[in-house]
Amino acid sequence: MNPAMTADPLAATAETARTRRRRRLDWTTVASYALLLVLAVIYVGPMLMLVNTALKTTPEFAKDPVALTATFSIENFAEAWDKADFPRYLVNTVMYAAIATTVYLAAAFPLSVAIARRFVRGWNWLYLLFVIALFLPIALIPQFQLILNLHLYNTQVGYILLFLTNPIGVLILVGYIRTIPRELDEAAALEGSGYLRYLVRIVLPLTKPALATVAILHAIGVWNELVLANIYLTNQAYFPITRGLIVFTGIYGNDWPLLSAAVLMLAAPMVVLYLFLQRYIIGGFTAGSLRG
Amino acid sequence: MTYLFGRGAARAWPYGLVLPGLLLYLVFALLPSLATVVYSLTDTNGLTPAPLNFIGLANYQEFLFRGAAAGENLEALMRTVLFCFLVTTIQFVVGLLAALLLNQKLVGTRWFRALFFLPVILGVTIQGLVWRLFLYPLDGPVDSVLELFGVESELLGGSGLGAFLWVTVVQIWSNMGITMVIFLAGLQTIPDELHEAARIDGASRRQSFWNVTWPLLTPAVTTNLILSIIGSLQAWQLFLVLINYRPGTQVLGYVVYAQAFGQTSGSTTSNSFRQGYGAAAAVVLFVVVFIVGVTAQYLLRRREERLLG
Numbered sequence: 001m002n003p004a005m006t007a008d009p010l011a012a013t014a015e016t017a018r019t020r021r022r023r024r025l026d027w028t029t030v031a032s033y034a035l036l037l038v039l040a041v042i043y044v045g046p047m048l049m050l051v052n053t054a055l056k057t058t059p060e061f062a063k064d065p066v067a068l069t070a071t072f073s074i075e076n077f078a079e080a081w082d083k084a085d086f087p088r089y090l091v092n093t094v095m096y097a098a099i100a101t102t103v104y105l106a107a108a109f110p111l112s113v114a115i116a117r118r119f120v121r122g123w124n125w126l127y128l129l130f131v132i133a134l135f136l137p138i139a140l141i142p143q144f145q146l147i148l149n150l151h152l153y154n155t156q157v158g159y160i161l162l163f164l165t166n167p168i169g170v171l172i173l174v175g176y177i178r179t180i181p182r183e184l185d186e187a188a189a190l191e192g193s194g195y196l197r198y199l200v201r202i203v204l205p206l207t208k209p210a211l212a213t214v215a216i217l218h219a220i221g222v223w224n225e226l227v228l229a230n231i232y233l234t235n236q237a238y239f240p241i242t243r244g245l246i247v248f249t250g251i252y253g254n255d256w257p258l259l260s261a262a263v264l265m266l267a268a269p270m271v272v273l274y275l276f277l278q279r280y281i282i283g284g285f286t287a288g289s290l291r292g
Numbered sequence: 293m294t295y296l297f298g299r300g301a302a303r304a305w306p307y308g309l310v311l312p313g314l315l316l317y318l319v320f321a322l323l324p325s326l327a328t329v330v331y332s333l334t335d336t337n338g339l340t341p342a343p344l345n346f347i348g349l350a351n352y353q354e355f356l357f358r359g360a361a362a363g364e365n366l367e368a369l370m371r372t373v374l375f376c377f378l379v380t381t382i383q384f385v386v387g388l389l390a391a392l393l394l395n396q397k398l399v400g401t402r403w404f405r406a407l408f409f410l411p412v413i414l415g416v417t418i419q420g421l422v423w424r425l426f427l428y429p430l431d432g433p434v435d436s437v438l439e440l441f442g443v444e445s446e447l448l449g450g451s452g453l454g455a456f457l458w459v460t461v462v463q464i465w466s467n468m469g470i471t472m473v474i475f476l477a478g479l480q481t482i483p484d485e486l487h488e489a490a491r492i493d494g495a496s497r498r499q500s501f502w503n504v505t506w507p508l509l510t511p512a513v514t515t516n517l518i519l520s521i522i523g524s525l526q527a528w529q530l531f532l533v534l535i536n537y538r539p540g541t542q543v544l545g546y547v548v549y550a551q552a553f554g555q556t557s558g559s560t561t562s563n564s565f566r567q568g569y570g571a572a573a574a575v576v577l578f579v580v581v582f583i584v585g586v587t588a589q590y591l592l593r594r595r596e597e598r599l600l601g
Contacts, residue, residue, distance in 0.1 A: 005369070018317075025472075028497070029396075029398065031416075032396060033398065035389070035393055036390075036393050036394075036398075036404050039316060039390060039404075039408065040387075040404060040407060042465065043407050043408055043410070043411070043465070044407065045426065046409075046422045046423055046425070046426040046432065046465075047422065049422075049426050049433055050422050059323060064431065065428050065430065065431055065432045065433075066432065066433050066436055068430065103449065104316075104416060106312075107312040107313035108313050108315055109314065110306070110309035110310065110312075111309070111310050111313030111314060112313075113306075114306040114307075114309065114310045119295055119306035120307055120310055120457055126310070126314070129317070129322065130317070132384075133321065133322070133325075134522055134585075135522065135578075135581060135582060135585055136322070136325040136326070136576060136578070137325050137326075137329070137574050137577070137578035138325070138328065138519065138526065138545070138548060138577065138578070139320075139321055139324035139325040139327075139328065139330040140325075140548065140549065140552065140570075140574070141328055141331050141548075141552050141567050141570055141571045141574060142323075142324035142325070142327035142328055142331055142571075143320065143324040144552070144553075144567070145331070145336065145341070145567065146319075146320075146324060148339070148341050149341045152341070156316070161320060162315045162320065164320060165316050165317045165320055165321040167317070170313070172407050175520075175524075185296055186294075186296060189296035189297060194297055194298065194302065194305075195297040195298070195302065195305035195306060196305065197434075199309075213310075215444050218412055220415075223415065224413075224414070224415025224416065224417065224545055225415075226415070226416055226417050226529060226532070226533070227529060227532070227549065230553075231553050234414050242415065242417040243300060243556065245417055245418075246417060246533070256425055258427070259421070259425075260425060263418055263422065266418070267414055267418050267571045270414060270415075271410070271414075274406075274410065274413050275406070281403075281409075281413060282409060282473050285412070285448055285470050285473055285474070286474050287475050288478040
């Protein structure tokens with residue numbers, strides 16, 4: 001150790017303070033891991049129970065629901081796949097999510113650009129219209145009457161029509177587009193670009209990250225929707241996986257190994273997607289939430 | 293800002309392209325939302341389109357004052373507020389704690405974060421089914437643990453209050469991840485140098501938290517509280533998946549759905565598809581959301597001004 005350093009009284013106190021902190025830091029690290037592990041158990045527990053149950057036979061589950069599986073019976077998956085119309089539910093869900101998200105973004109993107117760049121008069125009122133959405137009454141009942149009067153009850157088109165708006169997505173897009181430098185607009189105008197060309201060639205590529213985030217957010221919402229599927233669809237051929245699962249639960253209510261296999265199979269694609277797209281997904285939930 | 297892409301007819305482009313998004317929003321979201329008030333004044337009923345028949349405030353009168361059902365409705369209202377209070381406070385504390393833990397340089401923080409957020413993307417159906425299994429009343433995991441402590445509970449099948457509290461637990465488990473990632477985003481905006489400076493000034497960890505972290509976390513605090521308060525007042529889907537419609541457990545949002553779409557059972561008058569009556573319930577819920585939401589917004593803004601100037 002440098003003797004000049006230790007001779008300096010200020011440096012010496014800093015030194016002791018640092019070692020003292022290091023020791024205390026170790027203690028807080030241990031406590032942090034302990035707390036994280038407790039939380040992790042609460043989160044992993046229910047999911048492990050699901051996996052374990054899916055691998056059990058029905059008598060095995062009845063005898064002791066908690067015990068680890070001894071049989072590793074994979075038949076549950078095949079049986080659940082056979083007994084329910086899962087491939088169809090999956091195709092339906094993917095179709096609803098894909099169409100609704102595409103149409104929604106196609107409509108929301110030019111709207112957001114016009115608000116963010118103040119290209120339309122009353123842009124601030126327009127913006128406010130989307131802000132207040134959070135507080136408004138549940139639209140469920142008049143929406144139902146509307147679809148009923150359009151004769152679209154229990155149709156796939158009617159169901160998709162319910163998912164073509166998402167005010168939070170517009171707020172996220174507006175916030176993001178505002179950060180794109182105005183100079184790019186001027187450069188495009190100087191080159192004689194028209195509005196459409198400007199939208200597609202200049203703004204669209206630069207807004208891609210926000211569009212991806214909003215798309216994922218919206219698609220997850222459609223994917224997980226249960227209530228609207230309950231209300232609007234009675235034809236089993238139109239069911240998305242959420243409604244399909246609930247119907248399946250109603251029929252095989254107490255056969256938990258079978259049910260668990262079904263839940264796992266339908267959750268699996270979401271979990272895999274989540275692992276790949278985590279950054280965008282979590283970004284979507286925090287975007288626009290910290291305006292300051 | 294000036295429009296740079298031509299004059300005359302070319303000026304119409306942005307207006308024209310705003311229309312699809314605006315119309316979709318108006319027709320399928322905003323106007324239906326406002327029309328709830330109109331429907332609450334009618335006796336609209338059932339699955340066949342019919343002209344509106346106005347009956348004044350009769351739906352409200354029935355919802356709030358008539359018979360045993362009115363008592364149940366008021367209880368549902370109180371339960372909604374209780375649900376909101378429990379979910380908001382517990383989720384806030386746990387979410388903040390998780391964020392603070394994960395904002396340190398520890399091993400595996402990415403995995404912990406991914407795990408705690410996972411339920412959010414699985415949605416209510418899977419959240420509910422996973423917990424129906426976890427709360428399996430005949431020697432399931434939670435039941436077994438409770439038995440170790442000598443507690444006999446029927447969990448979701450038990451008394452109204454017990455079942456209600458278990459739904460509260462699942463609601464918090466499901467959405468804590470959102471609170472956590474918003475706090476994490478807030479924490480990441482706080483420069484390390486500030487904590488370093490506080491430390492050099494001799495601040496303890498606790499002092500550093502209350503004097504540096506907490507005030508600078510204000511925007512995240514506001515966002516989280518508003519989102520949880522409004523979200524939990526309107527949340528009810530987990531009740532549907534976990535316990536179905538049972539008197540003594542339901543919250544207002546569920547009453548709206550159950551009355552308007554014929555899912556009622558028990559002692560509630562069960563004319564299926566009472567849309568007008570359900571709309572009145574929706575307006576009552578809106579009033580609660582509005583009062584609580586606006587009050588919270590006002591108090592949080594004042595707090596922000598005090599803390600951030």
